[in-house]
Amino acid sequence: MESENKFKVCISCNRDESIIPLVAITFAQQPTWICTQCLPTLIHEPQHLVEKFKSMDIDNPVDRQID
Numbered sequence: 001m002e003s004e005n006k007f008k009v010c011i012s013c014n015r016d017e018s019i020i021p022l023v024a025i026t027f028a029q030q031p032t033w034i035c036t037q038c039l040p041t042l043i044h045e046p047q048h049l050v051e052k053f054k055s056m057d058i059d060n061p062v063d064r065q066i067d
Ligand SMILES: [Zn+2]
Pocket: 010, 011, 012, 013, 014, 015, 034, 035, 036, 037, 038, 039
């Protein structure tokens, strides 16, 4: 079944917020999510994730809760 992705997903491993905590980040003015397991990768090997950002699914925006 093809369902809409209601959960935020990690940009690196694509796991969603129902199975792992996600942290909101921005890169190159693109807000997205990364899970706590992938966060060390981002810290130590940011270049590894740059391609992910470039091909990032824009349909996974960070919810803004700004009034
Ligand atoms: Zn991840």
